[in-house]
Amino acid sequence: MKTEIGKDISAAKKFLESGEPVGIPTETVYGLAANALNEDAVLEIFSVKNRPHFDPLIVHVFSIAEIEKYVEEIPAKAKLLFEKFSPGPLTVLLKKKKVIPDLVTSGLDSVAIRIPNHTLTLELLKQLDFPLAAPSANPFGYISPTTAQHVFAQLQNKIPYILDGGATSIGVESTIIGFENNEPTVYRLGGLAVEEIENVIGKVRVELTESANPKTPGMLKSHYAPRKNLKIWALGHSDIGTLGNTTTGVIAFDKYVDGIEKQNQILLSAKGDLNEAAKNLFAAMRSLDESDVEKIFAVKFPDEGLGRAINDRLNRASS
Ligand code: TXA
Ligand code: MG
Numbered sequence: 001m002k003t004e005i006g007k008d009i010s011a012a013k014k015f016l017e018s019g020e021p022v023g024i025p026t027e028t029v030y031g032l033a034a035n036a037l038n039e040d041a042v043l044e045i046f047s048v049k050n051r052p053h054f055d056p057l058i059v060h061v062f063s064i065a066e067i068e069k070y071v072e073e074i075p076a077k078a079k080l081l082f083e084k085f086s087p088g089p090l091t092v093l094l095k096k097k098k099v100i101p102d103l104v105t106s107g108l109d110s111v112a113i114r115i116p117n118h119t120l121t122l123e124l125l126k127q128l129d130f131p132l133a134a135p136s137a138n139p140f141g142y143i144s145p146t147t148a149q150h151v152f153a154q155l156q157n158k159i160p161y162i163l164d165g166g167a168t169s170i171g172v173e174s175t176i177i178g179f180e181n182n183e184p185t186v187y188r189l190g191g192l193a194v195e196e197i198e199n200v201i202g203k204v205r206v207e208l209t210e211s212a213n214p215k216t217p218g219m220l221k222s223h224y225a226p227r228k229n230l231k232i233w234a235l236g237h238s239d240i241g242t243l244g245n246t247t248t249g250v251i252a253f254d255k256y257v258d259g260i261e262k263q264n265q266i267l268l269s270a271k272g273d274l275n276e277a278a279k280n281l282f283a284a285m286r287s288l289d290e291s292d293v294e295k296i297f298a299v300k301f302p303d304e305g306l307g308r309a310i311n312d313r314l315n316r317a318s319s
Contacts, residue, residue, distance in 0.1 A: 001157055001158065001159070001160055002157065002160075003152060003155065003156045003157055003158070003159055003160065003161070003162060004160065004161050004162070005148050005149075005152055005161075005162045005164050006161070006162075006163070006164060007120065007163065007164055007165075008163075009120060009123055009124050009127065009163070010127075011161055012024070012124055012161055012163045013124060013127055013128060015160050015161050016033065016034065016035055016041075016124075016128060016132070017035075017128070019034070019035060019038055019040055019041040019044070020034070020041070020044065020159070020160050020161075021033060021034045021041070021044045021045050021048055021159050022034075022159060022160070022161045022162070022163060023137045023145075023148065023151040023152075023155065023159060023161070023162035023163060024118075024120075024121050024124065024132070024134060024137075024163050024165075025118050025120055025121055025148070025163060025164070025165025025166065025168065026060075026116035026117070026118050026121055026134075026165075026168065027087075027088065027089060027116060027117040027118050027168055027169045027170045027191070028089050028116070028168060028170050028171070028172060028173050028174050028190065028191050029136045029137070029144040029145060029146055029168055029171070029172070029173055029282070030136065030137040030144075030145040030146065030147070030148065030150065030151045030162075030168065031058075031060070031116075031132070031134030031135065031136060031137055032045055032048060032049060032134055032135055032136070032137035032151075032155070032159070033045075033060070033132040033133065033134040034132065034133055034134070035128075035130045035132070035133075036057070036059045036060075036100065036101075036104055036130060036131045036132055036133035037099060037100070037101065037130045037131070038130070039101050039103050042057065042101065042103050042104055042133050043103070045057065045133065045134075045135065048155060048158045048159060049135060049137075049138070049139060049140050050139055050140045051135060051140045052140070053103070053106060054106050055106060055135075055140075056104060056105045056106040056108060056111075056112065057104050057105075057112070057133040057134065057135050058091055058112040058113065058114055058133070058134060058135065058174070059100065059104060059111055059112065059113045059114075059131050059132070059133055060113075060114060060115070060116050060121070060125065060131060060132045060133075060134055061113065061114075061115060061125060061131045061132075062087075062115060062122050062125035062126050063115065064079070064082050064083070064086065064115070066115075066125075066131065067082070067094075067113055067115075069097070069099070070096065070097055070099060070100055070111060070113065070131065071094040071095060071096055071097060071111060071113065072094070072095040072096070072097060073094070073095065074092075074094060075094075075179045075182070077179060077184055077201045078092050078094065078177075078179055080200055080201055081177070081197065081200060081201060082115070084200050085192055085196070085197075085200075086114070086115040086117075087115040087116060087117035087118075087122060088115070088117045088191075088192060089114075089117070089170050089172075089173075089174040089175060089190055089191025089192045090114060090115075090174060090175055090177070090192045091112050091113065091114040091174040091175065091176045091177070091188075091190075092112070092113060092114070092176075092177055092178070092179075093110040093111070093112050093176065093177070093178035093179070093180075093187075094110055094111060094113060094179075095109055095110050095111075096109065096110055096111035104133050110178065112176060114174055117169075118165050118168075119165075120163055120165045121163070121165065124163065136173060137150075137151045137154075137155060138150075138151075138154060139154055139155075141225055142154070142225065142226075143225070143226060143282050143285050143286055143289070143317075144172075144173060144282050145282070146167055146168045146171050146279075146282050146283055147166070147167050147168075147283070148162045148163075148164035148165070148166075150282075150283075150286065167279075167283075168279070169279065170191040170275075170278065170279060171191075171278045171279035171280065171281055171282060171283075172190055172191050172278045172281060172282075172306065172309045172310065172313060173188065173190045173191065174188075174190045174191055174192065175188060175189060175190035175191060175192040175193075175194070175197070175309075176188035176190065177197065177204065183205060184197075184201055184204040184205070185204060185205040185206070185207050186204055186205070186206045186207070186208075187207060187208070187209075188208070188312075189206070189208065189308045189309040189312045190309050191278070191306070191309065193304075193305045193306055193308070193309075194206060194308065195304070195305060208312065225316065225317045225318075225319070226285050226286070226288070226289035226296065226317060227289055228249075228288070228289055228293070228294065228295060228296055229294075229295045229296065230285070230295075230296040230297075230298060230314070230317045230318045231295070231296070231297050231298070231318055232297070232298050232299075232300055232311075232314050232315065232318050247292075247293055247294040247295065248260055248264060248293060248294070248295055248296075248297060249264045249265070249266075249288035249291060249293030249295070249296045249297070250264065250265040250266070250296070250297050250298070250299070251265075251266055251268065251281075251284050251285065251288065251296065251297070251298040251299065251314075252265055252266065252267050252268070252298075252299050253267070253268055253269065253272065253277060253299055253301055253302075254267060254268075254269055254270055254271065254272040255267070257299070264288075264291070264293050266280075266284040266287065266288065268280045268281060268284060268310075274301065274302065274304070274305045274306045274307045274310070275305070275306055277301065277306070277307075277310060278306040278309060278310055281310055281313060282313075285317065298314045298317075298318070300314075301314075
């Protein structure tokens with residue numbers, strides 16, 4: 001199968017309607033989408049990604065009214081968050097209605113649902129008469145794609161079409177929150193900072209698991225990983241230099257570290273902006289993975305705002 005890249009919503013629509021998976025842009029990372037209500041189409045996603053069936057998929061819709069078609073109820077705090085942050089990098093776990101196949105939720109009672117903030121994909125969703133199940137469009141365990149070319153590099157000849165919406169604006173996956181027992185709990189740090197959520201609904205728990213777990217089965221300890229060895233360097237920047245030679249690559253924040261050739265270093269944000277750093281993270285991991293360096297060091301980022309999601313991804317990448 002030859003994979004085409006383009007901006008043609010009707011081409012994407014045609015493939016999706018015939019049950020084929022399509023790469024789609026969102027504001028976080030590119031997704032590998034299929035008709036969420038068609039089990040055969042959903043099975044294609046698992047097979048193209050090499051994804052285990054125990055890992056459920058996020059369902060994408062274009063409005064809050066659409067969400068209501070697929071879930072039993074939206075708790076008041078969840079509604080507040082959707083109203084404030086959607087479309088945007090917010091995924092909420094809600095009790096599913098029967099129309100959502102068990103395959104999508106890996107047999108769990110709740111479905112993960114979100115409204116992605118990308119004009120092409122929102123328009124596509126409006127034109128379809130079904131929601132889209134979409135995990136990140138990378139082979140299971142590898143770095144998530146933030147451009148159509150990243151998707152192409154890994155899934156070419158496995159899918160018919162990639163809808164090209166340019167580089168994603170946020171760059172890390174959506175934040176996942178659930179409301180079990182009326183207790184708001186963040187299960188995945190992502191593009192919507194915990195501080196922003198707390199400004200709207202008050203204190204939330206953050207429960208990030210480091211192994212396979214029943215709540216968000218995809219949060220494996222090792223994930224988002226380059227093929228090369230990646231380590232986090234929590235000590236002062238300058239200490240990296242003591243290991244330094246031409247075979248070491250560095251992911252840095254706003255300053256180069258001493259002792260390592262600059263050409264092997266990537267600054268995620270020269271102006272020290274954590275949002276910009278998040279946006280550049282996965283492309284940096286990819287480019288060092290494809291370069292000549294033998295190992296990769298990443299500095300630890302400030303533990304605030306999107307810095308928390310960046311540190312989470314680096315931790316999993318280094319496992
Ligand atoms: O930003 C994003 O969320 C991107 C874009 C494409 O929308 N999608 C994404 O999907 O990151 P994926 O499949 O790579 O990660 C989804 C995570 C997994 O950790 C999965 O286990 C969890 O969400 N998840 C999905 N459905 C769930 C459910 N019903 N209950 C608990 N966790 C769920
Ligand atoms: Mg993923």
